[in-house]
Amino acid sequence: MLKVRIASEKANQWQQKICANYPKNPFFCNSTALFTSSSSRKSSSLHNYYIRKRRKWPIQPYKTQWQQSFAFQLAKQSFMQSIRKSKTHLLSDFTDSFAAYEIDPTPQSYHFLFKILIRKRPSNWDDQLREILDHIEKVENFETPECLFIDLMKFLGDNNMLNDAVELFFRIPKFRCDPSVEVFNVLVSVLCRNEKGLEIVPHILIKSQEINIRIEESSFEILIRALCRVGNVSHAFELLNHMVEEGFGVDQKICSLMLATMCRQLNCNGGEVMLFLDDLKGVGFEPRKNDFCNVIRCLVKDGKGKDALELLKQMRMSGIMPDIICYNLVLEGLINDRDFLRADKVFDELLVLGLVPDICTYNVYISSLCTQKKLDDGIKMLLSMEDLGCAPNLSTYSTVLRALCLAGELDRAKEMVNEMQQKCIQVNPRTYEILINGLTSNGDIDEA
Structure with missing residues (x-):
């Protein structure tokens, strides 16, 4: 109150000075006095303004954000x-x-609400789904988020309602939503689950341009994977070429999938696989170790061991170190072609490179020695396998046992069977069949 009194006295002094300078202007003096008195009244009422009962709420309590969230819950x-x-x-x-x-x-x-409908799945869920969609389209006025349609399309795809999924996709703009390539990819993924849906995809690709959807790299990948899944590699490669023409990069995983699918086809020979590999390289594909391995396996099955060896050399020239699986396949192909000289060189090469032979390597190489009637070398290799850290299995013994029976050395064959039993190697009917055939071929019917 002391401060208010001092401020009032100073204002009166200031008013007297102004009136002395402007004696002929009574209006100015009266207005100044009015200002001083109003300021004085405002100052005196400031201490009552922030009392709780006089406070003004900026908004009503029931319109706050926490209240709305609580109401939603x-x-x-x-x-x-x-x-x-x-x-x-x-x-x-x-x-x-x-x-x-x-x-x-x-x-x-x-x-x-849609999640509840999908989870509960009542008997009339399809009718309720259409009813909810009609309500959102005609009654509500908000912009419907795209994630809602993504979940619905997956749900329709799980129930094999492909036509309904397509209808919903083209109906999206009516829900005040601009569809993107993401929801388009979901639709394509749903359609590509079976051949019936794949037949609809070309129509979808054409119609999608009407709603300004530009197919991206991810869309091509979905289609190519679907075509590979049904074994249609030729159409998949056409899509890959179109993808490159549109300026998209080449996905190495997609190309590997196409090459592996080509190699798995039963009616495909090694020559076609090699041509397809060259075509993939022409669009920018850089094959990896698994890709070379798949092609080598295909060449070996086709009886082209020398071509497999050449591809192994290309693999090393490309800076890719072949693993023991690649060498095993090449060894098998050369031995099947009875090219034992090259097979010996390949076996020495893998040892020089520091690769550790596995059971498949020894079985293939011992088979080569037995085919060349080098039984002593084969038996020496079999006996030294354990010292080299790889114990022989039933297939190894069966290979040597068959060679002994064919050579007429039945006594050594019987000794090998006894040795197998002493080492607790389970003998199967195939082993006895080899021994029985050897005895009967040599005229020892009673023992057989």
Whole structure:
């Protein structure tokens, strides 16, 4: 109060000075006095302005964000309680629950409604789905998020409702939503699950241009994978060429998948696989170790061991170190071609490179020695396998046993069978069949 009194006295002194300077202007003096008195009254009432009972709330309490969130939670709880009794009218229960708390459902709320419909899956779920979609389209006015349609398309695809998924995709703009390539990829993935859906894909590709969707690299990859899954590599390669022409980069994994699919086809020979590999290289494909291995396996099955050896050399020239699997395949191909000289060189080469032979390597090489009637070398290799850290298996013994029976050395064959039993190697009927055939071929019917 002392400060207010001092301020009032100073204002009176200032007023007297102004009136002395402007004696002929009474209006100015009166206005100054009015200003001083009003300031004085305002100063005296400032201490009462921030009292709690005089405070002005900026907004009403029921319009705050936390209150709305709380209302949404209550509406959801009320909806969940209502559907426990009945699942036949989800939309009406949903709207009634939100109307009870005087709030409008949001897009996230409808997303929640669709999840409930998918999880509960009542008997008339297809009719309820159409009813909810019609309600969103004609009653609501918000921009529907794309994630809602993505979940619905996956759900329709799981129930093999491909036509409904296509219809929903082209209906998206009516829900005040601009579809992107993401929802397009989901639709293509749903259609590519079977051959019936694949037949619809070309129509979708053409119609998608009408709603301004530009196919991206991910879309091509989905289509190529689907074509490879059904074994249609030729159309997949056409799509790959079109993809390159559109300016997209070449995905190495996609090319590897196409090459592996080509190698698995039963009606495909090694020459066609090599030509296909060259075509893939022409579009920028850089084969890796597994790719070379698949092609080598295909060449060996086709009886082209020398071509497999040449591809092995190309592999090393490309800076890719072949593993023991590649060498095993090449060894098998050369031995099948009875090119034992090259097979010996390949075996020495893998040892020089520091590769550790596995059981397949020894079985293939011992088979080569037995085919060349080098039984002593084969038996020495078999006996030294354990010292080299690789114990022989039943296939190894069967190879040597067959060679002994063919050579008429039945006594050594019997000794090998006894040795197998002493080492607790399980002898199967095939082993006895080899021994019986050897005895009968040599005229020892009684023992056979």
